[in-house]
Amino acid sequence: MPLDNPRSDFSNWYSEILLRAKIVDIRTPIKGSNVLMPNGYEIWENIKNFMNIQFKKTNHKNAYFPLFIPEEFLEMETEHFSGFIPEVAWVTHVGDKKLNKKVALRPTSETIMYHMYAQWIHSHADLPLKYNQWCNIIRWDTKETRPLLRDREFFWSEAHTCHASFDEAAVQVKESMMIYQSLFDALCLSYMVFKRPKHDTFPGAEYTIAYDSPLPNGKTLQIGTTHHLSNNFSKAFDVKFLDKDGETKHVYQTSYGISTRLIAGVLSLHGDDQGLILPPIIAPVQIVIIPILFKNKEEEVLNAVKQLENDISSWGYRIHTDLRDQYTPGWKFSEWEMQGVPIRLEIGPRDVQNASTMLVRRDDGSKQSVSLQDLENEISSIMEDISINLKKRADKTLENYxxxxxxxxxxxxxxxxxxxxxxxxxxxxxxxxxxxxxxxxxxxxxxxxxxxxxxxxxxxxxxxxxxxxxxxxxxx
Amino acid sequence: MPLDNPRSDFSNWYSEILLRAKIVDIRTPIKGSNVLMPNGYEIWENIKNFMNIQFKKTNHKNAYFPLFIPEEFLEMETEHFSGFIPEVAWVTHVGDKKLNKKVALRPTSETIMYHMYAQWIHSHADLPLKYNQWCNIIRWDTKETRPLLRDREFFWSEAHTCHASFDEAAVQVKESMMIYQSLFDALCLSYMVFKRPKHDTFPGAEYTIAYDSPLPNGKTLQIGTTHHLSNNFSKAFDVKFLDKDGETKHVYQTSYGISTRLIAGVLSLHGDDQGLILPPIIAPVQIVIIPILFKNKEEEVLNAVKQLENDISSWGYRIHTDLRDQYTPGWKFSEWEMQGVPIRLEIGPRDVQNASTMLVRRDDGSKQSVSLQDLENEISSIMEDISINLKKRADKTLENYxxxxxxxxxxxxxxxxxxxxxxxxxxxxxxxxxxxxxxxxxxxxxxxxxxxxxxxxxxxxxxxxxxxxxxxxxxx
CATH class of the missing domain: 3.30.110.30 (C-terminal domain of ProRS)
Structure with missing residues (x-):
């Protein structure tokens, strides 16, 4: 069934597609605290996988820090936290007992991470320290919530690094920018990189670099940020080291993050009136096979489909074959188009006879018959071409605004x-x-x-x- | 530096090794709410990766459900929740405002998941439904906490499935048991599978299957559970479907889970007086290379080490080369033994000359010179042998108790x-x-x-x- 809302009616299109394509379900009892459904969850996992490879190459370590932040930590950095305070959720009771001290749910993790850094860092040999954490973040926004864009609970990656000098931290800022830009490019996003003006710099930071992507309604969406923190936080949290010159100094820090908000950007920028169009790198299903069955020819088609599935899977793609018999091929075509699967393969008796398959691209709807012999090369080059085309279209969107x-x-x-x-x-x-x-x-x-x-x-x-x-x- | 505590002093050995091997740091401000350090985090990620492959093969879908549970949900299932209630953490305030209704942090996710299932399941075509979630769980235990064994915040996997009949749910119980046993075997654990007595069955379940592993102090540790829930929960949450026979019925359910507690079992069972011994499948570093440097021969050794690292990495192993020059080879040997790395390779000038490397196994300490030509095969067969040996020793531990x-x-x-x-x-x-x-x-x-x-x-x-x-x- 087609979407009720065209993409030009962005707000309704966005709400409809999130539910229909199994990205987010907001029919939960507490607003802004939603279900990340299988496709939404897997897109986030695919983003994580991409990032973890980049993090590994650049010697970042993943770790996990507590959800619970004591009140006195938030009070230590009032300048930094004044913006978060109205959104902080407080645990005051356990069972029917009141706690002696209320405890905050992390709106961000600087305080608890830097408290630990102060215990881990002693000498210049402990630097640089480059830790990242993937976690859920709580900001109990009382304004209107919007799934993925403004949630009370959401996921993010927050990296926090420590260095021996201001300049080494500045080099780290650049490394983070390279990592993020490789991610944004893989997601075929159009974006601009800004140095935010002083009044919009992250509280406590020396400067803030931000990445902004256009949405189809002409607004911009901040899809990531990097901060040079100088030694402002390390002074507050007393993160010190003995330098090579024998002097005790405060470390210089950077932090950078992306969140599930990035998914909102990707879905919104690339979608169309038929639904999502997913960049191959994050698509939960990259290739869907739809058998076209005719009476008395079912077996040969299904055998060919099985073989095709095995082959494509061995080439390293995430593949799904839709064998449901209660739906027509046409219904399945719209269903998988709506979910944004980059490539659809259709196989009927004639294709089996010709040792070929019909290949349909989601990005431009073009169809071509491909011989099975050429299929591995064709898929590889078409996947690349889809990414290039999506990026080109996204850049055009940006240009238009x-x-x-x-x-x-x-x-x-x-x-x-x-x-x-x-x-x-x-x-x-x-x-x-x-x-x-x-x-x-x-x-x-x-x-x-x-x-x-x-x-x-x-x-x-x-x-x-x-x-x-x-x-x-x-x-x- | 050697450990201060032998493994026979289990409790102190356990505390020391968690910190020294960078598994958990408990020096956080709130007890039972700890840092999962890089090695602990990566072990959990490796367990997740193993499980996700099994889940994919068996058509489970991952999703994410909210951390926040409304009070009325917990009241719906009082029999089920009576055990959790004293440990439930309540959010009562946001910023300086009191919420109209307090909100619980999930001690387990049945209520919110089944609330959604009731909205997703309509007909037999929607069944079976097999969802899993990886998430943080909050149980504010006021008793003594023990890292990984009894935390106030911990990670787990909870799978919740729905089926058209009691028997189909029973088959699902068996599938979960196969999945778990493949995991426990990969972790070289010794364990027994029990059907818990009625008085120790999960509240609301028809029967509970549990997996118990021995700890070095002779106590047992429950490392996972599977429950056949019959239609007890589906009646409470009104999860219904229209069956093929045209009748509306309540679904039959199962649930099963493992948690970060499993890591405690693995570390405790396999460790020794020198530290951890990690099963290859979860070791963050599977092979460590230590160059043995002599004056004027550094370059040839370091070149050989670089080449070796590239080769081994291309064979698919997680490898690390320890190039730190402030430590002696001997110091590095103990350090990586302590962290449980399955295989250590030492390369000095003589090894370079002989086109060989010294290979040391962590499990039995045995050393052998291996020619580089044979190395890929040797590593593969030794990794397998380490797993077999660890499993054999673990079974012996169980037998001894x-x-x-x-x-x-x-x-x-x-x-x-x-x-x-x-x-x-x-x-x-x-x-x-x-x-x-x-x-x-x-x-x-x-x-x-x-x-x-x-x-x-x-x-x-x-x-x-x-x-x-x-x-x-x-x-x-």
Whole structure:
């Protein structure tokens, strides 16, 4: 059955496809605390697998730190935590007994991780220390929740590293950016890399690098961040080491993270009116086989299908054969298209006779008969081509939302009429940023970090000539 | 540096090795809520990987259900939850606001999973439904905590399946037993499979199958359980389906689980005075290479080591080369022995000349020079042999704790002098079980399910002639 909502009606399309494609079910008793269904769970696992390979290559270690954070830890870093405090969930009772001290559920893990780092790091030989954790995070947002975009419980990866100097931490920031960009590229995302303005830097960080991707409604979605923390946190948590020069120093730190929000970005950016289109690297099923059965020819088709399944599986693909007999082939085609499976193979008696199979691409719907002899090579090259095509389309989406403005009138005019990402000029003054925010409900994403750009004029708000080229958009 | 505590002093050995081998660090602010360190985390990931392959083969789907459980759900199943209630952690506040209704952190997920199952299952075509979740579980035990054995936060896998009939659920119980036994065998564990007596059956279950492994102190450790739930839960949660015969029926269910406690069993059973001995399948590092450097010969050795590392890695092993120059080879030998790495390779100038390497097995300490030409085959056969040897030794450990008693005096005599697993006879009457528990601090594990056994006499407590052969032990 086709979707009720076209993708142009993004909000309803998004809600419908999450449930229909078995990504998320929100019919749970507590809002914002949802079921990650099998396809959603496996997409996250595939992202984890990709990341863990990158982490291993770059000498990161995975570990797991407690969900429970004592109240005094959150109080230690009030500047850092002031934003989280209204969303912190507190455990006050166990059974029918009140605890002496209430305990927080982690809204982020700096405090507990750095408390342990202080016990683990003694000398320069213990550095660099590069730990990551995959875990559930609790932020009891009382505003409107949106599955994967704004959940009260969600999954993330948070890496926290320690180094002997500011510069070594800066090199680590760059390594994290390479890792993330390899992930985002594998997911065929279009994105821009920004250095966030000072007022939007992570509290406690020296600077913040952020990755923003467009959604089909023209808003931007932050899909990851990297922070250079300097030695601000290490001073608060007393993470010290004896350096080669015999002096005791505080370590320099970085942290970086991605979350299940990234899935929302991928699904939204690539989907269409028929449903999801999944990048091959994360698709739970990469290839689906649909047998086309005719009376008295069932056996030869089913035998050929079985053989095909074994072969393709041995080539290393995640494959599924849909043998359900209560559905027609046509029904199955829509079902697997809706779930975003990159390649569909159809096999009927004529294909068996010709030692071939009909291959249908999800990204462009094109069909071709492929001889079984060529199939391994064809699949490999088509999978690559699907990724290239998705990336190209995503980049086009981003391009379509790009505007530029040299005056406040131009900026106002654009953002009152559409969601867009507007290149403009800004004096780096908070007052001007606030004026944009209050008048246009849009934020300054920052200066591009992936390309070098110069301002094209004075500040769009105050006309101060010393200005930087920045981007302004409405964000999720 | 050698361990401070020999394995015969099990309790101290266990605490020391967890920290020294980077399995668990308990120096956290809240007791029972620990850090799973890199080696502990990776062992758990390796167990997950093994299980996920089995789950995939048998058509289980992984999903993730919320951490938060509403109070009314726990009240629905009071019989089932009465045991958990004193350990349930309650979230009552968010930020500085009190919630209208307090919310529990999952002590187990039946309620939330079955609430969703009722929405997903409509007809026999939706069955069987076989979902598993890997998640953190909260049981705020106020008694003494023990890392991995009794934590307030721990990880587990819980599978929950639904079927059209009691018999189909019984077949699923058997499938779960095959999966678990393949895991326990891969972990080289010795274990017995029991059908628990009625008074120790999981509340709400028709029957419970449990797997018990010995610890080095002669106590037994339950390392997994499988439950046939009949339609008891489906009636409470109204999980119904339209059967082929046109009738609406409640589904029949099973559930089964393993937890991070299993790691405690594996580490304890195989370790020795030098530290851990890890079964190859879960070892974070399966092979460690230690270069033996002499002046002016460094380069040829390091080149050979690099080549060796590449080759072994391409054969599919998890390999690490210890290039740290602040430690002697001897120091490194003990360090990696302590961490339980199955195979150590030493390479010095003479080995390079002979195109060979010294291979040392962790399980029996034996050394042999192996020519590089034979190395791939040798490693493969030695890895297999290590698994066989560990399993043999584990079975011997179990055998050593086995006793039998035909009278209460004999039973008392054995259990007052040692921790042992005693085969005896029992009338299946709760009074007699209680007498054993109160007098001997030991429980009835049940009748063996992996072998068929007959009673060897009347009930050891009351002399009732109609008795079953059961096993009595003190358990963790």
């Amino acid at each position: 790009m505007r530029s403005a040299n005056t406040f009138d131009e900026l106002t005019n654009i953002l009152s009429n559409e969601n867009a990402i507007v290149a403009t000029n800004w004096c780096n003054n908070l007052d001007c940023a606030t004026k944009i925010k209050e008048n246009l409900s849009a934020g300054i994403l920052g200066e591009r970090n992936d390309i070098t750009e110069k301002s094209t004029g004075p500040c769009v708000v105050c006309n101060e000539p010393k200005a930087s080229k920045v981007y302004v958009a409405s964000s999720y | 086995m006793r039998s008693a035909n009278t209460f005096d004999e039973l008392t005599n054995i259990l007052s002098n040692e921790n042992a697993i005693v085969a005896t006879n029992w009338c299946n009457n709760l009074d007699c079980a209680t007498k054993i528990k109160e007098n001997l601090s030991a429980g009835i594990l049940g009748e063996r399910n992996d072998i068929t056994e007959k009673s060897t006499g009347p009930c050891v407590v009351c002399n009732e002639p109609k008795a079953s052969k059961v096993y009595v032990a003190s358990s963790y």
